[in-house]
Structure formats: C-alpha cells, structure tokens
Amino acid sequence: MRVVLVVNSGSSSFKYQLIDVESSTTLASGLVERIGSGDAAARHSNSSGDGDGRWDSDVSAPDHFAAFDVMVAAFAEHGPSLAEFAPAAVGHRVVQGGARFFEPTIVTPLVKINIDELSALAPLHNPANLAGIEAAQRAFPDVPHVAVFDTAFHQTMPPAAYTYAIDKKLAAKHRIRRYGFHGTSHRFVSHATAEFLGKPLEDLRLIILHLGNGASACAVSGGRSVDTSMGLTPLEGLVMGTRSGDLDPAVLVYLQRRAGLSVDAVDAFLNSQSGVLGLSGHADMRDVEQASAAGDPDATLALEVYAHRLRGYIGAYAAQLGRVDAIVFTAGVGENSSLVREWALAGLERFGVELDPSLNAVRASVARRVSSDASKVEVLVVPTNEELEIARETAAAVGG
Ligand SMILES: Nc1ncnc2c1ncn2[C@@H]1O[C@H](COP(=O)(O)OP(=O)(O)O)[C@@H](O)[C@H]1O
Ligand SMILES: CC(=O)OP(=O)(O)O
Numbered sequence: 001m002r003v004v005l006v007v008n009s010g011s012s013s014f015k016y017q018l019i020d021v022e023s024s025t026t027l028a029s030g031l032v033e034r035i036g037s038g039d040a041a042a043r044h045s046n047s048s049g050d051g052d053g054r055w056d057s058d059v060s061a062p063d064h065f066a067a068f069d070v071m072v073a074a075f076a077e078h079g080p081s082l083a084e085f086a087p088a089a090v091g092h093r094v095v096q097g098g099a100r101f102f103e104p105t106i107v108t109p110l111v112k113i114n115i116d117e118l119s120a121l122a123p124l125h126n127p128a129n130l131a132g133i134e135a136a137q138r139a140f141p142d143v144p145h146v147a148v149f150d151t152a153f154h155q156t157m158p159p160a161a162y163t164y165a166i167d168k169k170l171a172a173k174h175r176i177r178r179y180g181f182h183g184t185s186h187r188f189v190s191h192a193t194a195e196f197l198g199k200p201l202e203d204l205r206l207i208i209l210h211l212g213n214g215a216s217a218c219a220v221s222g223g224r225s226v227d228t229s230m231g232l233t234p235l236e237g238l239v240m241g242t243r244s245g246d247l248d249p250a251v252l253v254y255l256q257r258r259a260g261l262s263v264d265a266v267d268a269f270l271n272s273q274s275g276v277l278g279l280s281g282h283a284d285m286r287d288v289e290q291a292s293a294a295g296d297p298d299a300t301l302a303l304e305v306y307a308h309r310l311r312g313y314i315g316a317y318a319a320q321l322g323r324v325d326a327i328v329f330t331a332g333v334g335e336n337s338s339l340v341r342e343w344a345l346a347g348l349e350r351f352g353v354e355l356d357p358s359l360n361a362v363r364a365s366v367a368r369r370v371s372s373d374a375s376k377v378e379v380l381v382v383p384t385n386e387e388l389e390i391a392r393e394t395a396a397a398v399g400g
C-alpha cells in the first residue's frame with residue numbers, strides 16, 4: 001500500500017496530509033481553520049509536482065463534515081487527483097487512548113464508542129478527533145480508517161512514573177494516572193535520532209523535548225518511554241503557548257474559593273489563557289522573543305520561566321535515566337528557537353552539556369548537532385514528522 005491520508009482534527013480546525021508511504025513524501029497538505037465560526041479559511045498545498053502549488057481562501061465550513069467537503073474540493077481543483085493518488089487508508093491522530101489503546105487501531109463502531117468514552121480524559125481533544133473520524137468516514141467510506149494514539153508510546157512507563165500519589169481506590173475508579181501525550185512525535189524522533197547518530201536505538205538513552213504549542217519532555221531508554229511530562233491530560237509539565245504546565249494543585253481550589261471562578265472558568269484559564277500567553281500577552285514564541293528583544297520585561301520573564309522549567313525536567317530525566325546520550329529538541333519552538341535552546345541549557349556545562357553557539361545559530365530543517373566537540377552529551381535538533389509516523393503506522397495496521 002502506498003498512499004495514506006492523515007487527518008489531525010482539532011476542535012476548530014483540521015490539518016491533513018496525503019503521504020506516499022513508500023517514498024516518505026508528502027503529496028499534498030493543508031488545513032481548514034475556524035470551523036463553525038462563519039469565518040472559516042482553508043489552505044491547500046499540492047507538492048506532488050503535478051498541479052498548481054499553493055491555494056488559500058475563505059470558505060464555508062459550519063462543521064467538520066463541511067470542512068471535509070472543502071478539502072475534497074481543494075484536491076479536485078488544485079490536485080493532486082484523488083483518483084490517481086487514491087488513499088488506501090485514512091490515519092487519524094487521536095490524542096487520548098487511555099490504558100486501552102496501545103497500538104494503531106482500525107476504527108470500528110466499538111472503537112468510536114471507546115474514543116468517545118475517553119473524552120472525559122481529554123475534553124479538548126477527543127471529541128474533535130471523533131468528529132474528524134466521522135467526517136472522514138463519510139468522505140472516504142470505502143477505505144479503512146486507523147486511529148493512532150498520542151498516548152500509545154507512553155504505555156511502557158513504569159508504574160512509579162505514571163502513578164499519582166493519591167488515594168488508590170479513587171484513582172482506579174476514575175482512571176486517574178499519567179498517560180502522556182505527543183507519543184507519536186517522541187517515537188518518530190527517537191528513531192530519527194538513532195539514525196542520525198548511526199547507533200542502535202536499543203543502546204541509547206535520550207531526553208526528547210517536543211516544544212510546539214503544546215510541549216512535553218520524554219525520557220526514552222532503549223526506544224521505550226520511561227517518563228514524560230504530560231499527565232492525565234496535556235496540561236501537566238512544561239510551560240506551553242497557552243497552558244500553565246505544572247503548578248501547585250491548590251491554585252485550582254484557591255481560584256475557585258477566592259477568585260470566584262467556576263470549574264469551567266478555571267479549566268479554560270489554565271488551558272487557554274496561561275503559559276507564555278498569560279505571562280507576556282503572546283502565545284506565539286516568535287512574538288515573545290521579539291517583544292523580549294525590544295525590551296519588554298514580561299516577555300523576558302516568560303522566556304526565563306519557560307527555560308527554567310525545561311532545565312528542571314532535563315535534570316530530572318537525567319537522574320531517572322542514569323546516563324544521557326543525547327538531548328533532542330523538536331517541534332516548532334525546539335527546531336527553530338536557538339534562544340530557547342541556549343537558555344534551557346544555560347549552566348549545564350558542568351554536567352557535560354555544552355552548546356556550540358555557531359552551530360546552534362544555524363537555521364535548517366534537517367537533523368543536526370548543535371553541541372560542541374567537548375560536550376559529553378550530544379545536543380541535537382531533529383525535526384519531527386507526526387503525520388509521516390501516523391501514515392507509516394496506518395499502512396502497517398492495514399497490512400500495506
Ligand atoms: N523561528 C521561530 N522561532 C521561535 N519559535 C518558532 C519559530 N517558528 C515557529 N515557532 C513556534 O513554534 C510553535 C508552533 O509549533 P508547532 O510544532 O507547529 O505547534 P503545533 O503542532 O502544536 O501547533 C509556535 O509557538 C511558534 O511560535
Ligand atoms: C496533546 C497536545 O498537547 O497536542 P498539541 O501539542 O497538538 O496541542
């Protein structure tokens with residue numbers, strides 16, 4: 001099997017890629033955003049070498065079904081032709097698979113019921129993922145659909161890493177434990193790092209820092225996730241674009257009792273109005289860096305808090321792993337921000353971690369080393385490609 005359509009469906013947008021798995025190439029990619037707002041927009045890019053490149057437009061997309069029609073129309077008008085490059089399967093990013101799903105899974109009515117049921121553990125993500133599955137099944141009824149779970153890679157965490165220190169009966173009843181997310185990215189980057197270093201993944205101990213809008217750290221030993229910074233939901237851990245990451249759980253209670261916020265308001269506050277946005281007024285790291293460079297002290301503090309948290313996780317995971325072969329930066333911020341890399345690793349020289357400032361300043365979209373020759377720990381930038389990983393796992397799941 002060759003061509004897979006990959007769908008990453010969020011609450012108000014969905015992103016897609018048409019991928020030739022055999023050659024690992026993207027034939028087309030795009031997104032429909034602001035679904036349901038009356039102000040939706042679409043972007044489509046034909047990279048198959050056949051057709052007219054990029055296209056963007058305002059569109060009507062009152063729901064995910066309409067958004068899928070927009071995508072199908074974009075393929076029809078701007079190529080590549082879905083008749084010529086017919087997807088043999090559709091792969092879906094599903095964020096929360098709980099303890100139930102640890103492998104790519106062909107979507108059946110029962111699997112959809114399970115994904116829906118797991119929405120309680122990922123209210124921001126799973127309902128949107130399911131809406132994407134429903135819409136894609138309607139648009140592509142004749143091919144298998146496969147769910148690839150963000151949580152799957154972290155199913156290898158030992159109980160000591162995934163257990164919260166709370167009443168065990170209550171935790172079991174409500175399935176409260178750490179699940180971890182971005183697993184598809186951590187898995188892809190683990191393999192890409194081993195390939196870059198020319199060493200077997202089984203022999204490597206890695207700290208992977210996936211820094212996008214959402215951000216998580218992962219300790220990988222011999223290719224297995226042994227600890228990760230996100231927990232029951234994608235809110236725990238690192239400072240993110242709009243999410244707080246770790247904080248004293250008493251803050252939630254305090255906000256409700258003292259600031260009079262409702263449960264929903266606290267949830268929205270921590271997920272959507274916190275992180276670097278809450279500290280600086282900017283969710284996009286490029287804007288935070290620009291504001292800091294222009295002398296805005298709030299933006300500088302936001303960067304310092306972001307880097308301080310990262311450094312703490314690097315130290316913690318070095319201790320959990322016992323030895324670190326490489327610290328790997330990935331995703332939008334990790335791949336592009338030399339400043340974040342520099343600030344996160346500041347002061348770690350005495351632990352054998354030393355950046356090479358000129359290598360760190362290089363802008364490139366390939367895997368590369370940014371540590372100095374003297375550094376005992378390799379520091380790498382390795383681009384992630386969650387869509388390619390989903391396409392490969394989808395193809396494997398349907399036997400292609
Ligand atoms: N040159 C850059 N410098 C700093 N941050 C960047 C740069 N390019 C992209 N980013 C940041 O990457 C983040 C988005 O990362 P990405 O992995 O695309 O996120 P997601 O997939 O979670 O939407 C944004 O905060 C953006 O500011
Ligand atoms: C799980 C998660 O946080 O995903 P994203 O980074 O896409 O928001």
Ligand SMILES: [Mg+2]
Binds near residue numbers: 212213331
């Ligand atoms: Mg991402």
